Amino acid sequence: MLESLSFSLNFVHPLMEWILLGLGGWVLYLGIKAKKFRTGTSEQRKALVSGKFAQRHYLWGSLFLSAMVIGNLGGMAVTYINNEKLFVDAHLLIGLLMSGMVAIGASLSPLMQRGNLMARTVHVGLGMAMLILFLWQAFTGMEILNKIVGLD
Secondary structure, X not given: OHHHHHHHHHHHHHHHHHHHHHHHHHHHHHHHHHHHHHHOOHHHHHHHHHHOHHHHHHHHHHHHHHHXXXXXXXXXXXXXXXXXXXXXXXXXXXXXXXXXHHHHHHHOHHHHHOOOHHHHHHHHHHHHHHHHXXXXXXXXXXXXXXXXXXXX
């Protein structure tokens, strides 16, 4: 029973991370729409105002940050439970880097709300780089999962 639970836990982290990858795309979409609202013409703003894209970007981004940290910790916990050690490899290190990038990006919100363009540029750059790394993580994570289930 405990062994099958331990094995089943291997699938929670990858499933959660694939969902998070999709959520990251959604947060990106909301951010793009928020920018269009902020920088668009008055007609464009009128068409976008009901979408409340900036508020939704902020809320979904906060959920993304929380789930990213939980997913990272969960993946490390399951690895440790099953192996009594962590494997310090590129997948782990890039995952930790990504969590840091999301946290730093979120921490720039107060500056962005005051109109700081440098903070906004860094926020966007971190978010885009993090999503690119996320795609790489998806593939390396599937390689790890294939080894666990014996397909590799």
